[in-house]
Amino acid sequence: MKIIYFLSFFLISNFSFSMDKDKLEIDGKYTVDWNSTYTLSTLKTKTFHPLINNKISIGYNNHASIWCVFKIQNTDLKNSVKTWLCFENNHIDSLFFYDGKKIQLLGDRTNFVSPFMKGQCFSIALKPNENKTIQVKLKKEISFFEFSYSFDNEKTLSISSSRKTSFITLFLGSILFLLIFNFILYFITKSKLILKYILYSILTILYITIISNYLKNNLFNEFIYFSELQIYTACFWFISLSYFMMDFLELKKNQPQKHKIIYYCNLLIIVSILSSLVVLYTNLLNLLQFFFYITYSAFLILFSTITLASIANYKINKKNSLYVLFAFIPHFLWGNYFVLKSFSIIKADFHEDWVIYIGLYEVLFFGYVLTKNYIETFRKNNALNLEILAEKEKSIRLISHVQIRERRNIANIIHDNLGSKIAYVLQLLQLKNIAHANTTIQELANDIREISHQILPKSxxxxxxxxxxxxxxxxxxxxxxxxxxxxxxxxxxxxxxxxxxxxxxxxxxxxxxxxxxxxxxxxxxxxxxxxxxxxxxxxxxxxxxxxxxxxxxxxxxxxxxxxxxxxxxxxxxxxxxxxxxxxxxxxxxxx
CATH class of the missing domain: 3.30.565.10 (Histidine kinase-like ATPase, C-terminal domain)
Structure with a gap:
């Protein structure tokens, strides 16, 4: 487990993205087409805004498109230059790329796949001292719409994509190992907590492989509904996490009020999800924003309640409280950042990859904790079984001792009382004193009856x-x-x-x-x-x-x-x- 953490931080520290623009002069502008009605021929009549900080965000979007125009010049008078224009949002529905000669299409709603995991990337080749004008139309329906762009060389993109693939593959392998182990633990213990961890881990794997473009880029190239799958998987991922946290902290017993708050927040989120599906089906898209805000507000309350419950639980179960705080605070910070940014309350930037690291770290951490707790419980039970076995052996020795003592008492009674009288009767019979012998035999019968009654009365x-x-x-x-x-x-x-x-x-x-x-x-x-x-x-x-x-x-x-x-x-x-x-x-x- 320590090796896995070391490798993970090593890989994270090596996620560097360089941009080779020494030979390029780039001028970028954009315009927002709120109704998606612009065409290449009408772009010249539209008002464009300069691209600042290589990032665009228009907030909540309903059927809008963003047109980006890049004027690129190769300043090298002798050598050709090949660069890649990358849009770092893997879940833009479609990207229409036109450089005056060719048209390319990428995006979540298409069957076309970017060659690199970093984002949706288009190659641009420029001859010495050549100028090009690039038009790109980006479209994302009914969602929070933001992206950043960069110009990178192929080597940098290949290295970063390979590292990201290796990083995610390594962690997914570790999680799958923990899942198999916890499946075995569940069949042994029938613990609901372990079952909820398994569900949470499966949803984590699904969400991370979607948001990182791992599934689209490596496995399911032609699937075109990853945007919706990402949103709904994220919701159920958070819900499963909250239920796992509630059981882990035993909130129903220790903090019933906070348990109710989390329970009703989850219920509200589920109702909101189902309502949004109905809205999508009936095409009442103007109502969808309302359900987005309800869901985000519920998540904000949910994150805060879990954190407060963890702090309050410190006096009840110090170890579990620290486990939750240590694992959940990164999730709490990211979740609140995401919600507040969706409400346009904060403007700070937070790279999307961090949620990948947080989710993988959290699953591995709790997998390690559950495994560790089971091993400790197994050892304690084993020690207890040994104690019980020792007690049973001690009880058997005590019972044997009692039996020996009682048998010795009975033997003494028979030897001291009955034995001597039987010997006396034999002497009387040899002396042919029949009358006295009969009397002694009757006394002997009474003694036997009395001894029997002393040992265990028939009554x-x-x-x-x-x-x-x-x-x-x-x-x-x-x-x-x-x-x-x-x-x-x-x-x-x-x-x-x-x-x-x-x-x-x-x-x-x-x-x-x-x-x-x-x-x-x-x-x-x-x-x-x-x-x-x-x-x-x-x-x-x-x-x-x-x-x-x-x-x-x-x-x-x-x-x-x-x-x-x-x-x-x-x-x-x-x-x-x-x-x-x-x-x-x-x-x-x-x-």
């Missing part, structure tokens, strides 16, 4: 969370000394149909175990609340507590938090050293 399958928990608390209170566990409920249903019922049951036992084992609690209070949108569970103990702000969560609490978050719930813990612990859980109800 949980029917939604009896409270009964299951009350039963387990009763057993714990009966078996523990100096520890009291209390359960209170507030509007909490006796039977509950939620998928998290098993997890809550095990979490309650885990919290009770932690409070007794690690918290050294003597009194544990459990409170269940039923609200309209969620269930809330609170566990309070009077244990030794800990610094909940500075101490990381242990394995048990971290596992509980993950299980609660899995149900879109909230886990909160507050503890102060030597003042006990409060744990609060909240889980939303099913919708």
């Amino acid at each position: 949980l399958d029917e939604g009896a969370l409270l009964d299951s928990l009350k039963s387990q608390i009763y057993i714990l209170n009966k078996g523990l000394q100096d520890v009291k566990i209390e359960l209170f409920t507030y509007d909490f249903p006796e039977n509950i149909n939620e998928i998290w019922i098993y997890d809550i049951y095990l979490i309650c036992l885990e919290i009770i175990n932690n409070a007794i084992k690690h918290g050294e609690s003597n009194h544990i209070t459990i409170e269940f609340y039923g609200y309209s949108k969620n269930y809330r569970f609170q566990f309070t103990d009077d244990g030794v507590g800990f610094n909940s702000q500075g101490t990381p969560k242990g394995f048990g609490l971290e596992n509980i938090e993950k299980r609660i978050h899995n149900y879109n719930g909230i886990f909160e813990i507050n503890s102060v050293k030597n003042e006990g612990t409060i744990i609060q859980l909240s889980i939303p109800k099913k919708k």
